[in-house]
Amino acid sequence: MFTSLVNISYFCDWLSHTQGHISYYVTGKEDEQPAVFTGDTLFIASCGKFFEETAEQMYQSLNVTLASLPKSTRVYRGHEYSVNNLQFALTLEPDNLRIQKKLAWARNQWQAGQATIPSTIEDELETNPFMRVDLPEIQERVGCKSPVEALGEIRKQKDNWRG
Numbered sequence: 001m002f003t004s005l006v007n008i009s010y011f012c013d014w015l016s017h018t019q020g021h022i023s024y025y026v027t028g029k030e031d032e033q034p035a036v037f038t039g040d041t042l043f044i045a046s047c048g049k050f051f052e053e054t055a056e057q058m059y060q061s062l063n064v065t066l067a068s069l070p071k072s073t074r075v076y077r078g079h080e081y082s083v084n085n086l087q088f089a090l091t092l093e094p095d096n097l098r099i100q101k102k103l104a105w106a107r108n109q110w111q112a113g114q115a116t117i118p119s120t121i122e123d124e125l126e127t128n129p130f131m132r133v134d135l136p137e138i139q140e141r142v143g144c145k146s147p148v149e150a151l152g153e154i155r156k157q158k159d160n161w162r163g
Helices: 055-068 082-092 099-111 120-127 136-141 147-160
Strands: 007-012 022-027 035-039 074-076
Touching: 055 120, 055 147, 074 120, 082 099, 082 147, 099 120, 136 147
Parallel strands: 035 074
Antiparallel strands: 007 022, 022 035
16 A cells, blocks of 8 residues: 555544544655544544543544644545445535535445545545534534534434434
8 A cells, every 4th residue: 555654653542432542644755645544533524432532532633633634644444434424414514515525426435335435634624524513603503612512412413313
């Protein structure tokens, strides 16, 4: 996958999903896109459930740590929930054209037996409701007044959503 690795680093994502959870950030030559392997913290259009941690800790992992990576960073997640996650994201932002397009693409990939990876940090910032909680319209949509409160409420809604 990577021709010559210049740097493989990891940062502890223990502030989210489960304690001790790690994401690996890989950089190569200057002209190669970096990649992050997020396991169960960041999914396409979603995030992992809060098993041991809080909305505040997940907010830090998603919207501070991962969001600070270069926008071109490729995202490799741990499980294939993309179609379901994008369908849920549309319930929060039905007019978001990026979500609509990504959902159509993910359905086509799924029907063709193809994976929906990688995503990018830029894609997630534009389609992932858990990474869009700083937007007032998202907070208002879920009846919250802060990004952390909105992230917690969206996670509750996602946990109970049956599509």
